[in-house]
Amino acid sequence: MVQQLPAADIARQILDGFDDYRAHFREITNGARARFEQAQWQEIQAASAARINLYEEKVGEVVGGLQGRFSNEMLLDVDLWPLVKSAYITLIDLRFDDELAETWFNSIFCNLFSHDQISDGRMFIHTTRPSLRPHASAPQTRSYQPNADLQGALQQIFTDYTFGVAYEDLQRDIDRLEAQLRASLPDWVCKDPELCIELFSSTLYRNKGAYLVGRIYTRDEQWPLVIPLLHREGKGIQIDTLITDEAEVSIIFSFTRSYFMVQVEIPAEFIGFLKRILPGKHIAELYTSIGFYKHGKSEFYRSLINHLATTDDKFIMAPGVRGMVMSVFTLPGFNTVFKIIKDRFSPSKNVDRGTVIEKYRLVKSVDRVGRMADTQEFADFRFPKSKFEPECLAELLEVAPSTVEIENDDTVLIRHCWTERRMTPLNIYLESANEAQVREALEDYGLAIKQLAAANIFPGDMLLKNFGVTRHGRVVFYDYDEICFLTEANFRRIPPPRYPEDEMASEPWYSVAPLDVFPEEFPPFLFADIGQRRLFSKLHGDLYDADYWKGLQEAIRAGKVIDVFPYRRKEPASSIE
Numbered sequence: 001m002v003q004q005l006p007a008a009d010i011a012r013q014i015l016d017g018f019d020d021y022r023a024h025f026r027e028i029t030n031g032a033r034a035r036f037e038q039a040q041w042q043e044i045q046a047a048s049a050a051r052i053n054l055y056e057e058k059v060g061e062v063v064g065g066l067q068g069r070f071s072n073e074m075l076l077d078v079d080l081w082p083l084v085k086s087a088y089i090t091l092i093d094l095r096f097d098d099e100l101a102e103t104w105f106n107s108i109f110c111n112l113f114s115h116d117q118i119s120d121g122r123m124f125i126h127t128t129r130p131s132l133r134p135h136a137s138a139p140q141t142r143s144y145q146p147n148a149d150l151q152g153a154l155q156q157i158f159t160d161y162t163f164g165v166a167y168e169d170l171q172r173d174i175d176r177l178e179a180q181l182r183a184s185l186p187d188w189v190c191k192d193p194e195l196c197i198e199l200f201s202s203t204l205y206r207n208k209g210a211y212l213v214g215r216i217y218t219r220d221e222q223w224p225l226v227i228p229l230l231h232r233e234g235k236g237i238q239i240d241t242l243i244t245d246e247a248e249v250s251i252i253f254s255f256t257r258s259y260f261m262v263q264v265e266i267p268a269e270f271i272g273f274l275k276r277i278l279p280g281k282h283i284a285e286l287y288t289s290i291g292f293y294k295h296g297k298s299e300f301y302r303s304l305i306n307h308l309a310t311t312d313d314k315f316i317m318a319p320g321v322r323g324m325v326m327s328v329f330t331l332p333g334f335n336t337v338f339k340i341i342k343d344r345f346s347p348s349k350n351v352d353r354g355t356v357i358e359k360y361r362l363v364k365s366v367d368r369v370g371r372m373a374d375t376q377e378f379a380d381f382r383f384p385k386s387k388f389e390p391e392c393l394a395e396l397l398e399v400a401p402s403t404v405e406i407e408n409d410d411t412v413l414i415r416h417c418w419t420e421r422r423m424t425p426l427n428i429y430l431e432s433a434n435e436a437q438v439r440e441a442l443e444d445y446g447l448a449i450k451q452l453a454a455a456n457i458f459p460g461d462m463l464l465k466n467f468g469v470t471r472h473g474r475v476v477f478y479d480y481d482e483i484c485f486l487t488e489a490n491f492r493r494i495p496p497p498r499y500p501e502d503e504m505a506s507e508p509w510y511s512v513a514p515l516d517v518f519p520e521e522f523p524p525f526l527f528a529d530i531g532q533r534r535l536f537s538k539l540h541g542d543l544y545d546a547d548y549w550k551g552l553q554e555a556i557r558a559g560k561v562i563d564v565f566p567y568r569r570k571e572p573a574s575s576i577e
Contacts, residue, residue: 006074007083010066014084015091017062018104022097024054029291032205032261037164039233041208041561048258049365055107055294063111075112081122096266102127103295115380126302140269141214144197150178150190153197158239161203161212168236177227180242185216185223192218197225200273204262204290207367208561209240211252211260215277216244224249224277228567243567247472250278252566255374255421256476258367259291267292288374293364297376300336300419307334308387315388317395320425321465324349325356325481327399329392330422338381339418342399349481350514356481360418363480369455369564371448373420373468373478381414388412420478423468430464430532439535444475446540452477453552454562458486458517462526487556490516491549519544 028051035044066075074080085105092101102124109123120126142160146153154174158167167173182190189195199214212227226243243249253274264270267287274286284303288296307313311333318328318337324346330337341353351359363372385393385406393412396404403415426445430438445467452459459466460482468476495510497503522544527533542548 006070007080008087010070010075010080010084011087011091013066013069014062014088014105014108015101017058017065017108018101020061021054021058021104022100024058025051025291026263028054029261030263033163033203033210036205036208036210036231039231042559044205044207045367045561047261048367051261051291052259052293052365059104059107059111062108066108066112078113078117078122081109085122085124099127099268100292100295103298106298107294115382124298125305127298140201140265141198141273142201144199146190146195146197147193148191150181151175154178157197157199157212161199163210163237165231166236168232168238170239173239177239177242181216181244184242184244189216189218189221194219199225200262200270202263203229204260206258206260207564209565210237213274213277222277226252226567228565240565241567246278246280248567250280251370251472251474253278253281253286253289254370254470254474254566255285255288256368256370256372256470256474257289257566258369259293260289262290264290267295293374293376297378300376301378304334304336307331308383313387314392315383316392318422320428323479325351326479327396329396335422336419337422338414339420340396340400340403340414340416343402344399351481359480359483362483366457367455367562369451369562370474370566371452371455371477371564372457372480373423373476375418375420375480377416377418378414379416381417382407383412383414385410385412421470423470423476423478425465426467426469426475427464429469430529438532439539440473441469441475442532442536443539444473446536446543448475448477449543450540451562451564453486453549454556455564456486456556458484458489460484462522464526484515486549487553488515489549489553491546491553492516492518493546494518494520517546517549519546519549 028047031047032044034040035047088101088105092098095101106123110118118125142157144153144156151174154177158170158174195216195218197214197216199212204211204213208230210229210231212225212229214225216223216225223244224246226249228240228243230238230240232238243252262270267290270290271283271286274289275281275283278286282299282303284296284299286296287293287299308331313331313333315329315331315338318330320328323342325342326339327342328337328339341356345351360375361377363375366372368374388396393404397406403417405413405415407413426441429441433441445464448467449459449462459477459479461479466477466479468478470476490513497509523533523537527536537544
């Protein structure tokens, strides 16, 4: 009983810190509408990065506060923490964001203790999930029943969803949406008297767009529904299009994009709503998509340990060319790759371990524009040795002995790794692709490079093996050890040779600084296949011109912000405005 009081006090202080974090999270999130209405594009990017960094900042504050109030002897007594957890469960039991509060508790515990102290008795390895019980709260959705009058239902929707800036031409947009809706659904649906349109009550914001998200359903069928809105400066709000295709809606919530800002009263219920309209998405990805990336990490870990416990799946080396910096392994039945840093890099790589870590962490806070895979960073993963194929484990132990070791003859410890969504490496994809697929993939590969560049990201190593093809056929960059901001690179033309002998020399006749880039050298570097090289020159030959890159740099330095649309539209896929 003597220890019960400090346990309760520690639990209360942890929860107070969580409330402080949530208040600041809401403050940043709630400002999204005003930033959209005022076309504050650079402020939107800054707010997105600030919200991501907020979590670790607030965890650090809480840990510091605990260490200042309680003695190390008491705070680091692992036998006290089951009592702390029990007291904490009582405090969060009736909260609407209790699952996030559990993840917050885990973060505090892991900051205080080494990972070998992790256990379900002391923290939330498996969730208590009281959030799944019904909550008495205001409805989070709005419903509209057209009764064969789609025009009237759409008009009511945009009467309910208004902004501080007027719509540019609301009737024009409603007429277009009605035509799109009738064209995208079976004829009988629009006449069904039980047809219902259900939208989440809060608007979602990301980059330069706002999104209404929901579903269209009848008694027997349903379709996802997303309506993107754009702010055309000086003109007003434009309703851009209407999307009912599940694959396209899935791309909007992709792991390659920045996180939405949306006011959510009960996170678990909103995630359940998204899961109903996107059943193929894992809840970890959905939580991450709205900014709760730490809880997405918790859900990912739970699904991973459940997969290992319930299947015979074993880790193998990931297919593809072995990396010069990272070693990559995977579980065949689990759609994720695990990346660890090798102890020794290829001599051609001019980076060190610390730089690689910085670059991978950078990806979390920049606008990924649908072209870079999100990552999750983990420390001290422990897996049963029996879950590794012998060849895989032998290779990991050989290339990264400082990161991978065997404990007690039966456990593999991975001290540090990143996880990413598994994709088909572009070079492997092209090997078996037909002519049309090759053209489509190379077209998208070039677009990926251009869209990353317009978002101020230069991939550095643009080899095909460093890009992957998603299940939706999109080309995505995933190897970050050489990325830099585009504005840091120095794009140059190769100067003409001084003498005929210069071209035959083994060394260049011109100076080359570490950040110098010569786009004229790209064709043979990127493509060994002559046919692919020629095709790519036709599709994206401007990438071989230093002036193209310099023009992008000038636009970025002038404060221009990219607008990359995560859905198909009639206008070009991206532009700098």
